[in-house]
Amino acid sequence: MVLMVAIPEMPGWAITSVDDYLLRLASQRHLSPHTIAAYRRDLSQFMAFCDRAGARAIPDIDRGLVRRFLAYLDTRGYARRSVARKASAVRAFFTDQTRHGLLEANPSERLGTLRRPKTLPHALPVRTVREILDGLSGDDPVALRDRALLEVLYATGLRVAEAAGLQVGDVVDVEFLRVVGKGDKERAVPLGVPARLAVHSYLARGRPRLSPSTDALWVGVRGGSLGVRGIRRAVRARSGTFPHAFRHSFATHLLEGGADLRAVQELLGHVELGTTQTYTAVTREHLKATYERSHPRA
Numbered sequence: 001m002v003l004m005v006a007i008p009e010m011p012g013w014a015i016t017s018v019d020d021y022l023l024r025l026a027s028q029r030h031l032s033p034h035t036i037a038a039y040r041r042d043l044s045q046f047m048a049f050c051d052r053a054g055a056r057a058i059p060d061i062d063r064g065l066v067r068r069f070l071a072y073l074d075t076r077g078y079a080r081r082s083v084a085r086k087a088s089a090v091r092a093f094f095t096d097q098t099r100h101g102l103l104e105a106n107p108s109e110r111l112g113t114l115r116r117p118k119t120l121p122h123a124l125p126v127r128t129v130r131e132i133l134d135g136l137s138g139d140d141p142v143a144l145r146d147r148a149l150l151e152v153l154y155a156t157g158l159r160v161a162e163a164a165g166l167q168v169g170d171v172v173d174v175e176f177l178r179v180v181g182k183g184d185k186e187r188a189v190p191l192g193v194p195a196r197l198a199v200h201s202y203l204a205r206g207r208p209r210l211s212p213s214t215d216a217l218w219v220g221v222r223g224g225s226l227g228v229r230g231i232r233r234a235v236r237a238r239s240g241t242f243p244h245a246f247r248h249s250f251a252t253h254l255l256e257g258g259a260d261l262r263a264v265q266e267l268l269g270h271v272e273l274g275t276t277q278t279y280t281a282v283t284r285e286h287l288k289a290t291y292e293r294s295h296p297r298a
Helices: 012-029 033-052 062-073 080-099 126-134 143-155 160-164 192-212 228-237 243-256 261-268 273-294
Strands: 176-180 188-191
Touching: 012 033, 012 080, 033 080, 062 080, 080 228, 126 243, 143 160, 143 188, 143 192, 143 228, 143 243, 160 228, 160 243, 188 243, 188 261, 228 243, 243 261
Parallel strands: none
Antiparallel strands: 176 188
């Protein structure tokens, strides 16, 4: 079991180097604030570990210290996926330092790549999604908002940050959403009839009663915008799962229904087709289960 501990603060001797690196990362790769914050947490944990081991400057960190950090994570019970992510953050930082001439040698250069375990996306069965959406009743503003939110998530497969960034003008009388995703890549995603109807009801009878003080589509009970955390809480309360489950379900159900893989890639905003191909394994499991359940000599 992973021990739930607070990430330690970045030691003073590492702050400037890490901040400069993250600034370059944000400006050159156009990563989201959420991703940059995740990099900062991983590097803060690593630098604090090095500080406890006696390091007082970036050049003090050698390959042995990096290996000890990864071993420490393993002994603390971190999941293999988490260890791989943190190792990747450390490796990327040192690669940047050597590339910019700030370090002579990269202490993470020959560590090898930790393989993340292949896990299939968790997609909800179509029947479960239908029961969740049809079970969202109530005429109070929060109920109307949450019904529209879940309908939009399932209809479009948006990432939670993309959903949080929607403005009222993005959804008024439109059949397609224009979404700016990772890397500032823009895409158009159809907005189905049930989602449009739910959004219309929310805008007409729900959102005005929340006294909005923002142009954001999703508004909290105090009138401010409902951010990523607020959306996660709302979805969890209404469905028992998280927004990304609706994105996985969106992709999987499209492929099970015969959608072209390239089309699903475009709808999800994936840069690489290989990322989308993960979902084909899910549909193969679905087909195998259907075959075994239905064929007399399966």
